[in-house]
Amino acid sequence: MTFHQALAPAAALDLPQPYLLFLGDVTEKGYAKTAFGLRDWAADRCVGEYACPEATVSLGLDWLTPAEAAARGARAMVIGVANAGGVIHDSWIPHLTAALAAGLDLISGMHARLGDSPALKAAAQKHGRRLIDVRQPPAGIALATGRKRPGKRLLTVGTDCALGKKYTALALARALRERGLKADFRATGQTGIMIGGGGMPMDAVVADFEAGAAELLSPDAAPDHWDVIEGQGALLHPAYAAVSLGLLHGSQPDVIVACHEPGRLTMLGYPDYPVASLPEIIAVNLQMGRLTNPAIRCGGVSLNTSALDEAAALALLDSESQRLGLAVADPMRGGPQFERLVDACLAS
Amino acid sequence: MTFHQALAPAAALDLPQPYLLFLGDVTEKGYAKTAFGLRDWAADRCVGEYACPEATVSLGLDWLTPAEAAARGARAMVIGVANAGGVIHDSWIPHLTAALAAGLDLISGMHARLGDSPALKAAAQKHGRRLIDVRQPPAGIALATGRKRPGKRLLTVGTDCALGKKYTALALARALRERGLKADFRATGQTGIMIGGGGMPMDAVVADFEAGAAELLSPDAAPDHWDVIEGQGALLHPAYAAVSLGLLHGSQPDVIVACHEPGRLTMLGYPDYPVASLPEIIAVNLQMGRLTNPAIRCGGVSLNTSALDEAAALALLDSESQRLGLAVADPMRGGPQFERLVDACLAS
Numbered sequence: 127m128t129f130h131q132a133l134a135p136a137a138a139l140d141l142p143q144p145y146l147l148f149l150g151d152v153t154e155k156g157y158a159k160t161a162f163g164l165r166d167w168a169a170d171r172c173v174g175e176y177a178c179p180e181a182t183v184s185l186g187l188d189w190l191t192p193a194e195a196a197a198r199g200a201r202a203m204v205i206g207v208a209n210a211g212g213v214i215h216d217s218w219i220p221h222l223t224a225a226l227a228a229g230l231d232l233i234s235g236m237h238a239r240l241g242d243s244p245a246l247k248a249a250a251q252k253h254g255r256r257l258i259d260v261r262q263p264p265a266g267i268a269l270a271t272g273r274k275r276p277g278k279r280l281l282t283v284g285t286d287c288a289l290g291k292k293y294t295a296l297a298l299a300r301a302l303r304e305r306g307l308k309a310d311f312r313a314t315g316q317t318g319i320m321i322g323g324g325g326m327p328m329d330a331v332v333a334d335f336e337a338g339a340a341e342l343l344s345p346d347a348a349p350d351h352w353d354v355i356e357g358q359g360a361l362l363h364p365a366y367a368a369v370s371l372g373l374l375h376g377s378q379p380d381v382i383v384a385c386h387e388p389g390r391l392t393m394l395g396y397p398d399y400p401v402a403s404l405p406e407i408i409a410v411n412l413q414m415g416r417l418t419n420p421a422i423r424c425g426g427v428s429l430n431t432s433a434l435d436e437a438a439a440l441a442l443l444d445s446e447s448q449r450l451g452l453a454v455a456d457p458m459r460g461g462p463q464f465e466r467l468v469d470a471c472l473a474s
Numbered sequence: 475m476t477f478h479q480a481l482a483p484a485a486a487l488d489l490p491q492p493y494l495l496f497l498g499d500v501t502e503k504g505y506a507k508t509a510f511g512l513r514d515w516a517a518d519r520c521v522g523e524y525a526c527p528e529a530t531v532s533l534g535l536d537w538l539t540p541a542e543a544a545a546r547g548a549r550a551m552v553i554g555v556a557n558a559g560g561v562i563h564d565s566w567i568p569h570l571t572a573a574l575a576a577g578l579d580l581i582s583g584m585h586a587r588l589g590d591s592p593a594l595k596a597a598a599q600k601h602g603r604r605l606i607d608v609r610q611p612p613a614g615i616a617l618a619t620g621r622k623r624p625g626k627r628l629l630t631v632g633t634d635c636a637l638g639k640k641y642t643a644l645a646l647a648r649a650l651r652e653r654g655l656k657a658d659f660r661a662t663g664q665t666g667i668m669i670g671g672g673g674m675p676m677d678a679v680v681a682d683f684e685a686g687a688a689e690l691l692s693p694d695a696a697p698d699h700w701d702v703i704e705g706q707g708a709l710l711h712p713a714y715a716a717v718s719l720g721l722l723h724g725s726q727p728d729v730i731v732a733c734h735e736p737g738r739l740t741m742l743g744y745p746d747y748p749v750a751s752l753p754e755i756i757a758v759n760l761q762m763g764r765l766t767n768p769a770i771r772c773g774g775v776s777l778n779t780s781a782l783d784e785a786a787a788l789a790l791l792d793s794e795s796q797r798l799g800l801a802v803a804d805p806m807r808g809g810p811q812f813e814r815l816v817d818a819c820l821a822s
Contacts, residue, residue: 211617212682237682269559272712272744333684334560334585334677336716364620364766368684368720375712396620399765410761417747418712 141258141323142202142231144170146195147185149177150207150218156288156394158183160235161206163317167296173200176225178217192221192228202231202258204320208288210395212237212261223249231256235316237330260316261327263339270337270376272418277347280425280471281379282357283411285401287366287394289387290457291357292318294428297457298383299354301468309352312344314373318356328358329369336369340376355379361410362402363393371414378418381425381471384408388429388442404450425471426453489606489671490550490579492518494543495533497525498555498566504636504742506531508583509554511665515644521546523554524573526565540569540576550579550606552668556636558743560585560609571597579604583664585678608664609675611687618685618724620766625695628773628819629727630705631759633749635714635742637735638805639705640666642776645805646731647702649816657700660692662721666704676706677717684717688724703727709758710750711741719762726766729773729819732756736777736790752798773819774801 145168147161155162164172165185174190177183185206192203203225205214214222214236222232222240226249234240240257241247250257280298282291295311295318302309311318313325326343328336344353355377359366386404393399402410408424415422427450431439439456443463447454453470455463493516495509503510512520513533522538525531533554540551551573553562562570562584570580570588574597582588588605589595598605628646630639643659643666650657659666661673674691676684692701703725707714734752741747750758756772763770775798779787787804791811795802801818803811 237680270713272747329680329682331681332585332677333679333681333717333720334714336681337713362765364723365618365685366682367723367762367765368716369681371719372681372716375715399620413758414715417710417715 141233141320142256144173144200145233146190146192146200146203146225146230147172147175147187147206148203148218148221148225149175149181149183149185150205151178151180151215152207152209153180153182155183157209158185158206159288160204160208160317160320161185163292164204164206164320166293167321173198176203176221178221180217192225192230196228196230200230202233204233205236208235208316214238214240214243219243219245222246226250226253226255229253229255231258233258233260233320235260235320235327237261260319261330263327263331267331267335267339267342269335270341274378274419275341275344275346276349277344278350278352279344279355279377279379280352280381280383281355281374281377282383282385282428283370283374283407284357284360284385285404285407286360286363286387286390289390290385290428290430294383294385294457295354295356296321297464298468298471301464302352302354305468307352308348308350309354312353312355314343314356314358325356328373329366333368333372336372337376340373344377357385360393360402360407361414362407364396364399374411374415375418379415379422380419381423382408382411382415383425383428383467383471384411385428385430388431389433424452426455426467428467429454429456431456431459489581489668490604492521492548493581494538494540494548494551494573494578495520495523495535495554496551496566496569496573497523497529497531497533498553498557499526499528499563500555500557501528501530503531505557506533506554507636508552508556508665508668509533511640512552512554512668514641515669521548524551524569526569528565540573540578544576544578548578550581552581553584556583556664562586562588562591567591567593570594574598574601574603577601577603579606581606581608581668583608583668583675585609608667609678611675611679615679615683615687615690617683618689622726622767623689623692623694624697625692626698626700626729627692627703627725627727628700628729628731629703629722629725630733630776631718631722631730631755632705632708632733633752633755634708634711634735634738637738638733638776638778642731642733642805643702643704644669645812646816646819649812650700650702653816655700656696656698657702660701660703662691662704662706673704676721677714681716681720684720685724688721692725705733708741708750708755709762710755712744712747722759722763723766727763727770728767729771730756730759730763731773731776731815731819732759733776733778736779737781772800774803774815776815777802777804779804779807
């Protein structure tokens with residue numbers, strides 16, 4: 127399986143690989159989701175990890191300095207952090223310039239542009255290296271037309287950020303291809319774009335063009351072709367719902383899969399906002415999605431059970447399936463539950 | 475009455491006035507809403523109108539060349555067009571450079587930046603004039619916090635674009651001030667910003683920061699102070715719903731007023747999309763708005779009855795009020811219906 131699918135020319139990326147993964151100063155796994163995503167889905171293209179001394183999160187890869195990574199063949203260091211606001215912290219700069227000095231390009235998915243740092247800009251010029259901002263949308267995105275496009279589309283939606291929408295989309299795209307179907311993973315965030323080698327950074331698009339960007343991401347396709355689109359944010363999130371709604375409208379999904387992390391009671395970084403229930407988030411996505419695709423339906427639920435042991439996880443998947451009357455699986459565990467979820471997504 | 479209210483420093487604008495209003499090549503009134511808005515709400519600051527020969531829309535102001543307008547005291551020519559995509563057409567360039575040569579600054583609310591045109595950039599430099607892009611959001615907008623802010627907020631929402639959300643907000647802000655209340659008009663689009671002299675160009679903000687921009691637009695205020703916020707787009711619009719939802723969440727309105735144009739059956743520029751009904755658009759705005767303000771309620775309805783004669787308009791306002799069980803008025807007609815709408819917005 128490969129996720130290196132051609133996108134519309136303006137959105138195509140060609141990133142130097144393999145990578146050294148940089149973890150910044152993160153002390154909470156949720157903020158290192160970019161690095162974990164690359165480790166899990168592009169392991170053959172990651173030579174090791176590196177971080178500031180104050181970081182406490184590890185990927186379990188070999189710890190390498192930039193020079194050591196370059197000696198092992200790395201061509202770029204990826205900033206594997208997704209913090210609130212997408213900020214490049216000052217304390218990272220010496221480590222980033224060290225990577226440039228060691229002969230690595232820098233790849234960033236942060237909102238802040240690498241080239242906006244005079245120190246990085248100077249170091250890149252001095253060492254003849256590239257500063258690559260994955261979060262920079264292509265120029266010339268058009269307004270959404272609302273025109274229904276041929277081809278099948280599946281969108282992962284969530285009750286919050288950082289709970290499995292990307293992994294679920296990756297796993298479903300892989301499963302569809304393993305069944306012999308035509309399917310492409312469509313990345314919408316920095317990690318997905320780094321894994322897939324292309325996509326649309328939906329949260330960096332100007333709001334007026336948000337739905338149009340989603341239309342560009344999954345263009346006309348053969349009637350039996352599936353685009354499996356990585357969801358962003360949550361429709362009931364106080365900061366990110368605009369991104370989620372534009373993506374939903376422009377994606378025109380035939381099928382949504384609702385992603386949730388059992389036990390997460392409040393939204394990450396928003397302790398005053400309870401996480402919506404699965405029935406709520408499914409209902410509101412179907413309700414709002416009907417505007418551009420009246421045939422939208424829910425294929426089932428993806429639970430992130432990484433905090434549970436195997437027995438507890440399987441018991442929860444079964445009880446939630448009974449409670450909701452839907453296929454419920456953890457794509458990272460696979461198994462018959464996941465096959466039933468794939469079946470339910472394909473049922474028409 | 476003045477709408478020149480101080481905003482957060484980053485959003486403040488100080489535009490050169492009075493204006494000459496430029497109509498481009500428009501042949502449909504809906505695309506000249508910027509010019510009409512300025513004529514109606516900043517008449518004392520508009521010396522006349524000017525357009526390409528192929529334009530067929532007129533504001534009914536004095537037709538003046540840029541040189542004639544400058545002789546009458548104009549300090550800037552405003553591009554009074556709001557076309558799909560916010561594009562500056564090539565055919566306008568000679569007329570825009572003529573204005574610069576005549577000693578006028580240029581003010582634009584288009585998505586395209588004036589300075590991106592080499593011809594305009596060169597002409598502005600040659601003549602020592604300014605190119606002012608009203609649609610450029612301030613730098614450093616933060617993510618939305620979702621924190622409930624003190625002060626009262628009213629947001630106009632709509633069943634489509636270009637049917638009265640801005641005029642309704644302007645009229646309501648004026649009415650509240652005429653009743654001795656503390657009230658500010660908060661502009662969210664290019665015309666409103668030009669009228670009010672400040673605001674936030676919500677459709678030009680990067681999607682991740684859309685709700686945060688709305689929070690910045692209407693900051694903490696006294697408990698008895700009203701921010702009357704200009705709505706954008708429509709929550710059931712296939713292209714612009716992301717803008718509308720971010721604005722709704724960040725505005726945290728206590729009161730919405732739903733705006734509609736009777737007789738408009740399909741969305742402007744989207745003939746395959748029927749305009750939602752008023753009950754639908756009210757219900758979905760209340761539903762989604764509850765996330766950040768559980769006390770949100772509908773104050774009533776604003777109908778754009780400009781296509782009807784006085785008797786037909788008043789009859790429609792009354793029948794719609796009975797049908798919906800809400801205060802229904804046309805703010806441009808005023809009268810007892812409008813006073814009842816203001817009463818209903820203030821009722822708690």
